[in-house]
Structures are given as C-alpha cells and as structure tokens.
Amino acid sequence: MRQRPTRLYYFSWAVIVLILLTAIFGGMIKPHGITDADKINLLKQQQNNQITYQKPPLPPGSTFLLGTDHRGYDLLSLLLNGLKYTLAIVLALTLLRMLFGTAWGLWVGVSGKGAFMLRAVHKVTSTVPAFLFIYPPVSGMYAALGLFFGSRANAESVMLFTVIFVLMVTFFGVIPLAYQVAERARYYNDKQYVEVSRLMGGSILHRTIRHILPNMRLELLFTTLSEFVQVIFLIGQLAVFNIIVWGSERIDLDDVGVEAVNLTSHGEWVSLLTYGMTYVRSYPWIIVSAAAALSLLVLSVQLFLNQLKKRFDGTVGISK
DSSP states (O other): OOOOOOHHHHHHHHHHHHHHHHHHHHHHHOSSOOSGGGOOSOEEEEETTEEEEEOSSOOSOSSSTTOBOTTOOBHHHHHHHHHHHHHHHHHHHHHHHHHHHHHHHHHHHHHOTTHHHHHHHHHHHTTSOHHHHHHHHHHHHHHHTTGGGGGGSOHHHHHHHHHHHHHHHHHHHHHHHHHHHHHHHHHHHTSHHHHHHHHTTOOHHHHIIIIIHHHHHHHHHHHHHHHHHHHHHHHHHHHHTTOOOSOEEEEESSTTOSSEEEEESSOOHHHHHHHHHHTTTTOHHHHHHHHHHHHHHHHHHHHHHHHHHHHTTTOOOOOO
C-alpha cells in the first residue's frame, strides 16, 4: 500500500528536477566563460590607490564566488558546465551495471543454472571493497601508459585505459548486484502462480517478463538509484588517488615547464576533485567546491531514494 506523500517527498522531487535542469542549462547560465579567450594570466586590482597584479588561482571573492583554477576559470562556472558530464558518466556506468547484473541475476534466479558459480564469485569479491580490487591494476596501467600527461597522452592509450576502467568498474558492481537479483528472482520464482506458469509450458523468458519483472520493478528502481550513488563513491575514491579517464588539459606553470598541472577541460566534477586534491593545501577552495558539489549530489539522490521507499510502503528493495 502506498503511503501519503509528505512535504519532504515533494521536496526531494524538486531537488532532482533542479539537478536535471542545472545539467541541461548550466552551460548557458554560468556567470563566466571557460574558453581560451577567458583565461587569465594576471588580474589587475586597485586598492588604496595602488595597482597590484594577482596570478591565478584566485581565492573566492565578489568577482569569482568560489575562486578560480590555474587558468583563471571561475570554479562556479566550471561546476555548472561540468554537471552534465558527471551525470552522463555516472549514469552510463550505472546502466551498464544494471544491464548485465540484472540479466545475469534473473537467469540464475529463474533457471537455477550457475547459482553455485555466482555464489562463489560473490563470496570472494565481497570480502573486500571493490576499490581495493580496482585501484592497484588501474594505477599501474595509468602510470605505464603515461596518462598523467593529460591531453598530451597518446590517444590510443587513453582509449585502452578507458575501456579497461569501464570494464573493471562495471564487473565489480555486477557481481553483488547479480547475486542479490538472483536471490529475489528465486523468491518470486518459487511462488505458486509462477510454478503453474512453468507447468503450463511457460518458458524462462515468459515467466521472467510476465511474472518476475513486474514484481521486481520497484526493487530494480531503488537499486538503480543505489547503484548510482555507489558509482559516484567508487570513481570519487579513484579520483582522490589521481585516477581519471575523462577530458583534461595540461598546462605548464612556468616557461620551462618544470611544473605542470592537469585540469579538467570542461568542468567535470570528478576530474575537478582530482585537480583539487593536488593543491589541497595551497588552494583549498578548489577541493572544497568539488567535494561539496559531489556531496550534495549524493545526498540529493539518497534523499530521493529514501523518500521513494517511504512513499511505496517502506519497500527496501535490493541492498548490498
């Protein structure tokens, strides 16, 4: 039985709509440009009848509310422009997990085939966080392929690493998801009306589509939102350790290139987090802005998920 919607339920919907609108129109409403023409080498300021010059990154102020990066790009503008890229990346990884995990789990749960193998693999991989499986090989490959050169890295190397990164992030999310889906599918498959369908000649596909999936649709919706949050956490952890696979550009901080830095070329939030971690002591406003934005995104989705569960009679869905 559905519960009556509360004000918090409507508020959670409003927050999600606001996030989607920001992703769609953020690039249009950003207060400053983020093109080559908008780069700042020195910012001229006049104070007490004296002219001074300040080199970016610039701290938060009246002109740049959240400060700037090394190029002089406004961080607020980068965040507004980059949200759509972050959502697209996280959503793509989430859907890959859901596609393969749900298909695998339904097959095992309804047919009973491969249950022992799935249980064994899940038992092994669930002993430690996915991050510990993924980080050692991808960090070694990241360095070996020279991807710390940002936009100057070899295009084929970037593509190879991206494919492997996506496969690993997907695989270590598919296993626990498939296991839980299989358990729920097996529960519904043991119902009497499903058994009647089987005895009447209903195929595995027929039983899955007509009987299993309709009962699991809310659980799968809740799981998708939960996986969305899990993906953000995972790629955020990798970003803290300087593992990113999306667009960045490398700039030299002096004429001879003794020191250089990789920056996100379009404001993608996870890449911005990696950049901020590099200068967490020198320019803390960068990491604060990126971390706060990602935290608000996670909290918003989590609030929406919790309110949906309460709305539909407290159904808890599939949990890890």
